[in-house]
Amino acid sequence: MVDIRPAQQGWQVLCDDRTEYHGTSLLLATGNPEPQWPIPNRFKDSSTLIRTPWRGDWLERIDPTAAICLVGSGLTAMDALSGLAERDHQGPISLLTPHGILPPEQVGWEPGDPFLWPDTRRASDFLHVAFQMLRAGFWEEPEWQQRFSALRSGISTAWQQLPVEDRMKLQRRAGGLWSLARFRASPQTVEAARNMRDRGQLTLIRSALKSLESTRSDGWQLGLANEVSLNADAVINCTGVGRDPLIHKLMVTGRLTPLGKSSSPAVSPGLQVISEDGSPCDTLFCIGPATALALGDVMGATSVATQAAGFARSLHTVEK
Ligand SMILES: Cc1cc2nc3c(=O)[nH]c(=O)nc-3n(C[C@H](O)[C@H](O)[C@H](O)COP(=O)(O)OP(=O)(O)OC[C@H]3O[C@@H](n4cnc5c(N)ncnc54)[C@H](O)[C@@H]3O)c2cc1C
Numbered sequence: 001m002v003d004i005r006p007a008q009q010g011w012q013v014l015c016d017d018r019t020e021y022h023g024t025s026l027l028l029a030t031g032n033p034e035p036q037w038p039i040p041n042r043f044k045d046s047s048t049l050i051r052t053p054w055r056g057d058w059l060e061r062i063d064p065t066a067a068i069c070l071v072g073s074g075l076t077a078m079d080a081l082s083g084l085a086e087r088d089h090q091g092p093i094s095l096l097t098p099h100g101i102l103p104p105e106q107v108g109w110e111p112g113d114p115f116l117w118p119d120t121r122r123a124s125d126f127l128h129v130a131f132q133m134l135r136a137g138f139w140e141e142p143e144w145q146q147r148f149s150a151l152r153s154g155i156s157t158a159w160q161q162l163p164v165e166d167r168m169k170l171q172r173r174a175g176g177l178w179s180l181a182r183f184r185a186s187p188q189t190v191e192a193a194r195n196m197r198d199r200g201q202l203t204l205i206r207s208a209l210k211s212l213e214s215t216r217s218d219g220w221q222l223g224l225a226n227e228v229s230l231n232a233d234a235v236i237n238c239t240g241v242g243r244d245p246l247i248h249k250l251m252v253t254g255r256l257t258p259l260g261k262s263s264s265p266a267v268s269p270g271l272q273v274i275s276e277d278g279s280p281c282d283t284l285f286c287i288g289p290a291t292a293l294a295l296g297d298v299m300g301a302t303s304v305a306t307q308a309a310g311f312a313r314s315l316h317t318v319e320k
Helices: 057-061 075-086 123-134 144-153 157-159 164-182 186-197 245-252 289-295 301-319
Strands: 003-007 010-014 020-023 025-030 068-071 093-096 202-205 208-216 220-224 229-232 233-237 272-274 280-286
Touching: 003 245, 003 280, 010 123, 010 280, 020 220, 068 220, 068 229, 068 280, 093 272, 123 144, 123 157, 123 164, 144 157, 144 164, 157 289, 164 289, 186 202, 220 233, 289 301
Parallel strands: 025 280, 068 093, 068 233, 093 202
Antiparallel strands: 003 010, 010 020, 208 220, 220 229, 272 280
């Protein structure tokens, strides 16, 4: 699907093969967009420059002695490390991590009572509440993970009360750390990473990618934010950063209205897309990661499934 147009009743949907469909209501549920490089990059995807590692097929084409650089330090990087360990990769691995850390290990926590969020109207109040809840203990302890989970239970309501600028500020400043704590790594991937570090094969570099150049020897030279450069035979993009082409197009053409000065769509708690005049549209809906700035913690499969179930219930009620 490449575009939508308002029709007499509902929406006309246009596809890239020129077919068109009509629906009285339309739900945008396009999920996580394919990752893009976090810097402008003129080089094409190849067996040594992997933009989308999610399919895992790149592992089959990597020279087992290659020096590899993983850009990013979330769950995609952990999956890449685990895949390389499974294939008994022998070459050195560097991993660029903005905070100098890897995700915590998921441990066996038990669900506790949900946390009752106070009224928070500013990013600073929101951070203060989260900090008070999480400052004691260590994030790989069951008790800490239980508290984190309790904090998450009412977070979307608290999030939606914040001004958009405050939500954007929180995403910029704390979004990375929040994702690490939220999407914890499996014990198997943590063990693979630990073994590689212990034997000196894996090095964490606290920096971000700033530039990428090819070298004469068919390798890559990476310029880092801390002015250092690094050479690698293969570079794997583990940043997960992507831009949904359809959502982007609908924002540019004005079908979707941006939330404040962001590039995310304005969506009501009832999942209705907000029109330019501020009114919720009763035939155009959106769920999933594209609604995260508007609605809060909706990246994981269970949160998206909860949105989908709520949407199905609301349709059922309307039809009755
Ligand atoms: C690598 C990875 C690992 C993850 N692991 C976990 C995990 O362990 N636990 C967890 O809770 N969550 C995980 N998530 C998050 C979770 O999978 C997603 O948030 C969830 O699947 C999103 O569901 P969705 O239905 O919104 O989107 P998706 O499941 O991504 O489905 C969207 C669909 O829409 C299609 N689509 C996109 N654009 C268009 C278009 N223009 N026209 C037509 N079709 C289109 C896509 O091809 C896709 O089929 C992971 C995400 C990723 C990327």
